[in-house]
Amino acid sequence: MASSQAGRGPALDLDELVGAIEEFNTYFIRLPSVRRLSFSTLSVLHTLAGKGPMRLTDLTATEQLKQPALTTLVAKLERDGLVSRRPDPRDGRAVLLTLTEEGMGIVRSRRADRVARVARLVEHLSDEERAALARYAGLLGRLTEIAARVED
Amino acid sequence: MASSQAGRGPALDLDELVGAIEEFNTYFIRLPSVRRLSFSTLSVLHTLAGKGPMRLTDLTATEQLKQPALTTLVAKLERDGLVSRRPDPRDGRAVLLTLTEEGMGIVRSRRADRVARVARLVEHLSDEERAALARYAGLLGRLTEIAARVED
DNA sequence: TCGCTTATATCGAAGTTCGATATAAATGGG
């Protein structure tokens, strides 16, 4: 089991890395719940915010819900004014889901809450650590991009 | 709004960082569901794995559930053989929850799934990027530790 | 001991999710 790593830094211990991410996420993910919206609901809003308008069925790929549950959930989101539904002009069977301004507001405010939270943590870092963190955002972006390719 | 940053690297753009973490988590968090366990259930298992035996009430602090929901959830976990309940020797009212070997197995296998997943992504990185990632685990650990102090 | 607090349990109502199935629009071969 010799390492093929060329000694440019510490070996990459994936178990340690994954553990550190899991631990950090414990703090990062959990926000005070807004408007009594469930985890599933917030996930749908976040997906629509990130990927733009999509069909209901396409959401079943990312959200871990079956289609009937999504129909119910989206109906509620529409009643609450967070998502609008219109027929897909290209396919009369389908429905295009779009975040309303209010729906986007929720996603943005949750992002802002996380930024504020991380800002409080970062205050306690040294200048060197802060600089390292700055470089990290790009690397994470690379990983996400690779994931989008690799996971089909 | 002048930056007080000393020019050791790119400025730390928190909004970019938080966005990158959110995006990455989209891929990182979602695993194929094991044994039909819900998000709440998995979260409880993960917390018990990380912090060791705890009381039901202490779980209400981290899990976003009220006490009656946790009582129900834990009863199911006990029926399924994933946690064991015993009276707290220090307080006859309380119950100490401990992961069983089987419960730990689930947590470990989910960790292993994530490691395997990240391993596939990391293959596509350059040596420099891999080295940067190795250093990152420690930094995330620092942040988590700071969070544990700051968030009371 | 008594009264107050704290830890968990129980209960019924509201909300969520599922599998099975219905409806309705698209698509392709004849």
Added chain:
DNA sequence: CCCATTTATATCGAACTTCGATATAAGCGA
């Protein structure tokens, strides 16, 4: 152009989750 098939969403009833209110029971302080 029609029919059979496929695909997108909706509906339905059952099972499960979560909640607020309240019950039970153990600790705790005067």
